Amino acid sequence: MKKRTYTDHSIASSDITPEHIFLNRRGLIKASAGTIAGALATPSTALSEASAQSALSFRADSDRSLVDEQTPYEAVTTYNNFYEFGTDKSDPARHAHAMTTHPWTVKVGGLVDQPGSLHLEDVLSGFDLEERIYRFRCVEAWSMVVPWVGFPLAELLRRFEPKSEGKFVEFKTLYRRGEMRGTRSFTSIIDWPYREGLRMDEAMHPLTLVAVGLYGKTLPNQNGAPLRLVVPWKYGFKSIKSIVEINVTAEQPQTSWQMLQPSEYGFYANVNPEVDHPRWSQRFERKLPSSIFKPNRVPTLPFNGYEEQVAGLYHGMDLRKFY
């Protein structure tokens, strides 16, 4: 595979926070914060995680990448929703290191002609990796811009030859109680494992990515190592992390948030400023990093800014009904 470095003229390398600065800053804070009784501990394990990531080789895909300022690595890897490790944003960075990601196998089955398994090694060597800089919009009204490294989901699915009856694709996250403290919380009302799904045409769309890395390196556990989905025009919860199972199905699969609260989370979950979450508005988002004096509140775009590429998938559908 040809190795090319990523050279997007729009993003200065100075925009990216170098890791050593991040490390230093944290060290200083930790040194001085010792005396305060800590109801709120600092997410410091993220550090060792981050430096443990190995470099990936990939090519830039500027066509589908975004010309936008990227969210610093620190923010992307310390502010996560990964409820298997706790519901606080800093819980995944603190606790996801407990997850074993080697060896890792993804079972692919359901309505496919060639059911089978995919080992992580096959994934890393068998697909051409490319960098895609995507907007990432959480249903909680915050957003980031992330340089992912991955390959189109369509390429993976084609290898297993989906049957024509296959209309949907179902995904499941690893569920390992011993390593995932959030799944042991008995006040949690999520039915594990975490599940997500896409319609076949959404799954085959060129924007739909299987990510194995970010910022040029393998994914940290808290971001869904070793491989996750990224569907940039949908709310973040659709972009399921740490995938162990993929099934092609005829019926629309059940998805975790929809099972939990169907009035608040739909199957489609396309980013849509016109359709509010019942408990908060979706018209604006806080583009992280945000501060209290400069909240960085920006209007949310239809389909998270990917309207031109994906609106056609939903022709004739009432997006208020199919939210």
Add this chain to the structure above:
Amino acid sequence: MIFVVTAICLLPLAQLSFQLASGDLGPDPAKRLMQGTGEWGLRGLAIVLLAAPLAQRGWRGLFRYRRILGLSLYLYVSLHLLLFAQVYVGWSGALLAEELKERPYIFVGFSAWLAMLPLALTSTDRARRWLGRRWKQLHRLIYPATVLAWLHLFWLARSDVGEALVYGAVFAALLSWRVRRARLRPR
């Protein structure tokens, strides 16, 4: 002594400010500050409501400082509201009105703040003398405010109701103590 109590009441605020200044609240400090101020508002309610039952059992430590405890919790709740205005609605009256109309948890949270406003305003000795017996009646508003504040928390929970249940149990115990006392002591 009052200075020591006041200082203790302001400790969480000092911690949050320190964390904010040192950049330790992460990429979305507003969210952490909302959580922090909201939690200290709820904890403050529990502490204030604990004062009377403890006094009845002979320990008047909290009871003596109810005013500063109440004012402090109101400070946290007010900061919570200010942050909401600044970060989530950007000081837009129209947006605030919409949020209040469409989102029950915001409505009950705002109502709780509103219910406690007259309590904060009548916390001076002068107001107390002026209101006489009605002062005590007025300050019973803390009970509905507590229920509203708890509802606010409960409606916010997305997938884990653990925290809401813990606060719920504490408030239920503290409020039911008052119901029992009221029954035992006819007015």
